[in-house]
Amino acid sequence: MSGWPLKARIFAYGVSLVAAVLVVVSVSTLTWSQDSWRVVLALAAVSFVVPFAFGAQDVVMVAPVAIAAAVIGGPGPAAVVGASSAFTMLQRNLRGRFRTSAISAAFNTAQLTLSAWIAALAYEALQPVHQTDYASALSGVPARALAAVVVASLVYTLVNSSLFVIADRLTNGRTPGTLRLVLGAMPSEVVYCLLGAGMAVLWESVGAFAMFLAVLPLVVAQWAMRQYVDERDSYQATVRALVKTVETKDAYTRGHSERVAQACVLMGESLQLSQSRITALQYAGILHDIGKVGVSTTLLQKSGRLSEDEFQQVWLHPVRGHEIIKDIEFLREALVGILHHHERLDGRGYPMGLKGEEIPYFARVIAVADAFDSMTSTRSYRNARTVPEALDEIIQCRGSQFDPVMVDALVHALDRESWQVSDPPVTSSAISSADHDDPVYFGPLPGRGEGEK
Amino acid sequence: MTRTRGEVDEANSVLFLGVTAAAIGLLSLVVAVQQPLRQPNVVSAFFVLIVIGECVRVTLQGDVDAAPLGAAGSIAFALVYRYGHDGPTTFGAATVIAGTTVATFIGLVPHLVAGRAPAISSVSRRVIVTAALAIAFRPAFLPKAGHLTAKELTALFVVLVVFAQLLDLALGAVIDIARNRSAIGPALRNQIHGQGSMAVAVGSTGVLMALTAARLGPWALLIFAGPLLLVQFAFRRYSFIKRTYQQTIRSLSRMTEVAGLTETGHASRVSDLAVAVGRELRMNEQDLEALEYAALMHDLGQLSLPHSVYNGATVLAPLAEQQEIARLGAEIIRQTAVLDTVATFVEAQANPYRSRAGDAVEPPLGSRIIKAVNAYDDVVGDTRDSVARLRALEQLQMGIAYDYDPRVVDALDKVLSRSAQG
Secondary structure: OOOOOHHHHHHHHHHHHHHHHHHHHHHHHOOOOOOHHHHHHHHHHHHHHHHHHHOOOOOOOHHHHHHHHHHHOOHHHHHHHHHOHHHHHHHHHHHOOOOOOHHHHHHHHHHHHHHHHHHHHHHHHHOOOOOOOHHHHHHHOHHHHHHHHHHHHHHHHHHHHHHHHHHHHHHHOOOOOHHHHHHHHHHHHHHHHHHHHHHHHHHHHOOOOHHHHHHHHHHHHHHHHHHHHHHHHHHHHHHHHHHHHHHOOOHHHOOHHHHHHHHHHHHHHHOOOOHHHHHHHHHHHHHOOHHHHHOOHHHHOOOOOOOHHHHHHHHOHHHHHHHHHOOOHHHHHHHHHHHOOOOOOOOOOOOOOOOHHHOOHHHHHHHHHHHHHHHOOOEOOEOOOOHHHHHHHHHHOEOOOEOHHHHHHHHHHHHHOOOOOOOOOOOOOOOOOOOOOOOOOOOOOOOOOOOOO | OOOOHHHHHHHHHHHHHHHHHHHHHHHHHHHHHOOOOOOHHHHHHHHHHHHHHHHOOEEEOOOEEEOHHHHHHHHHHHHOOEOHHHOEOOOOHHHHHHHHHHHHHHHHHHHHHOOOOOOHHHHHHHHHHHHHHHHHHHHHHHHHHHHOOHHHHHHHHHHHHHHHHHHHHHHHHHHHHHHHOOOHHHHHHHHHHHHHHHHHHHHHHHHHHHHHHHHHOHHHHHHHHHHHHHHHHHHHHHHHHHHHHHHHHHHHOOHHHHOOOOOOOHHHHHHHHHHHHHHHOOOOHHHHHHHHHHHHOOOHHHHHOOOOOHHHOHHHOOHHHHHHHHHHHHHHHHOOOOOHHHHHHHHOOOOOOOOOOOOOOOOOHHHHHHHHHHHHHHHHOOOOOHHHHHHHHHHHHHHHHOOOOHHHHHHHHHHHHHHHHO
8 A cells, every 4th residue: 555645544544543542551551460461471471572583475364363362361461462563564574575654554453453452342241251261261151262263353354354444445546356355365364363372372381482383384374375476477477578578579469468368357357257267368368379479580571461371370370379388287278268269259259269158268369369459450551440439339349359248258357457558569561460359450260160069 | 118227226216115114014913902992092093084184185296295194193193191181102113013004004095096106215214214203102102201391292202203204304315315326415415405394393293293202192183284284285386387497398399390390209209318428427406416317408498599400410410500509599498597407408418528629618518418418319219220320339439539528428438338338
C-alpha cells in the first residue's frame, strides 16, 4: 500500500492511536507477581528473535505467540505481545530487505495489537479459568478448552483481515473480500492457534525456553514456503526470458506473448476460473507462440503474401509448440490450448479444423486474446487499431471465428480493467511481416472446414 | 534394461538397510509378544498416528521420501514417559520398535494398492532410528524419568533426538554414496543441506509431543501434528515447482532442435553426460543443478544468430563463432535474473582450457565440462558404437594440450567406460 490517500491516513492513524492507548493501559496493568511480565517478555522475545534469526521476511510468529499470550496471560499481555511486532518491523527496515513506510509499520503493529487483544477477550469469555493452567482445562473439559482457542484464533483472523480490507479499500478502492481472505487463511490459522495452546502447556510444564522449541516446526514450514515462492518466481522469470528469445526474431511481435498472457488472465478472471487454472492459462498465453521458433526467420520477415508452402510452415507452429512443451506435466491443459489456438469456431482454422465445442476451452480463450493483441499492435502493413475498434472487429467474428462466451469474457474484462496497448516497434529496417494472428490478414483456410470433421 | 553399477550398488545398500530393519523389527516383535501388552490405549494412539503419517507420505524432489508425521510419531513413541491420565508409561523398547514397524507396514498398504513403489529405504531408516532411540532411552532412563525435572528431561530428549536424526541422515548418506560414489564428507553435507530442515522439524515435533503428552495425553499428538503437516505441504509444493522447472528447461532446450539448428536429443544427452562427469569430479548439488541447466541450454545462443552453424555441431565452428553463441546464450539466460551460475557456465563454455597468452582466467569447471562433453556428443551423436566413442575420446585427448581440461577428459573417459560395462 503505497501512497495512502487522506481517508486511509485518517483511518490508519486512528487505529494506531487506539492501539497505542490500549498498549499503554495494558502495560500499566502488568505485574511481576502474576507472572504477566514474564509471559510478555518471553513471548515477545520469541516473536522477535525467531524472525531475526531466520530472516524477518520469511518468518512471522505473531499469531501463535499472541494466542499463547491470550491463554497464559489474558487480554493485557496479549495486546502487548501483539504490539511487540513493531520491533520485528523495525529490524526488517534496518536490514533493508523489506522496507515499509512509517504509516504502514504503525498500522500493521496496531492491526496485530488489536487482533491479539480482541482474540484474548474472546478466549476469556469462553474460558474464564485462564489464569490456572490450560493443560488441566484441556483434560477437564476438552471440548470447551479447544473451542475457546479455536474461536479466539478465528476472532484474531477476522479482526486482522477486516482491518486490512478496510485500509485496502480506502487506498485502492477495490477489495479482495474479507470472507475470501479469512477462509483462505483458515487452515493455517487453526494450526497456529493449536500451536499457541501447545505453547501455553509447555510454558506451564517446562518453562519459557521451551517456547523456542515449540516454534521450530513452524519456522521450517515458513522457510520451506519461502523457498517455494522464490523458486516459483525464478521459474516464471526463466520461462519469460526464454520466450523473449523467440520473439526477438521479429521486432513487430515483441511483448506479444506477455500481453496475450495478461489478456488470458483477465479473461480467466471474468470467466471465474479457479486460481490454478488461471495460472495454467497464463503460462499457456506466454508459451502459445513458442512453436514459431521452428518457423525460419527469413519467412517471418518475408514481405508480401506467402506461398502455399510457406503458409504450411506457419500453420505448423502450434504443432511445433505442442511438440516442445509436451513433457511439462503441469501444463497438461495449457498444452491442448496451445495446439489448437488457431482453430476457428466454424471449423476453418488450423492445424486440425476442429469445430465449436471440439476446440479445447483454453484454445478458445487464447484465440480471442491472441487476435485482440495482434489487432491493437502496430504491424508493418498497418497501424494499430484502437481498443474499441479491435473489440468491434472481434465482436463481428463472434460465433464464426470466436466462441461468444470468450468474446463476452474479453469485453467484460476490458470494462473492468484498463488495457495497456503495445508500444509501436522501434525498428529501422523495413521488414514487412505477415502476422499470422491477425484475422484480417490471415483469414480462414481456403477450402477447409466445410467437408471435414 | 541394463543397470549401471551405481544403481546396482544403490539397490544393494537399500537391500542391506531393509534386511537390517526387518531383522530388528522381527526380533522386537518376538520379544514383545511374549509379554502381555501394557497400556494398550497409549500404544494404540501412537500406532494410529504412525499409520496416518505413513498414509499421507509424499515423494519429494531428489528422491527424498517424506512421511514427517510418521517419523515424529515414532520419535515421540520412543520417548513418551508419561501419558495424561494413564500416568507413567511402562512399556519397553521392544513394544515401541515392534509397534513402529507394524504401523509403518500397515501405512504402506494404501501406497502399494495405488501402485506406488514402496519407500523401502525411508521406512528402513525409520525403523533403525526408532530402535536406536528406544533402546537408548527406555531401559536406562525411563525408570528415572519421574525424578528428573522438566528442564533436565527436555535437555535429555533434545540430545537423544539430535543423535537420532544425525543417524538418520548418515543412513541416507550411505545410500547416496552407493548411488553416486560420492565421498563421505560431501554425501553427509548433501544430506544435511537437502534434508536437514525436515529433520529439524521432525525431531522437534517428536520432542514436543513426548514432553506435552505427559500432561495432555492424546491432545499432544493432535496439537503438534498441525505444524508438521504445514511443513509437509510446503515441501511438496517446493518439490512440485522444482520438478516443473526441470521439465520446462529440458523442454525449452529442445527449441533449437525444433528450429532445426541442432541434432535431436543433443542438449539432453550433453546434459546427462555432463552431470555424470560433474558428479565424478565431486561437484556439489547446487553446482550440479546449474551444470544440468547450463548443459541443456548451451546452444540457446544459436537462436539469436541470423543463420545456422554447421548443422548445429558447434565443435566444427571457428572459435570466435562458438564464443559468440556462448555469449548470446548467456545473455538470454541472464535476463532471467536468477540463473547467474548457469549463465556463467554457458558464457565460458567455448573458452579453451589454456589460453595461448597464458594470462586469461581459467573457465569455471562447469564450462570446461560442457566444452568437453559437447565436443564428444557432436562427434558421436546418439550412436552407441564403441569405435565412434573411442575415436571421439581420442580427439579430446589430443585437445588436452590446449582446449580441454585433462581432469574433465579423464572423468568423461571413466564415466563412459563405466556405462559401456553396465
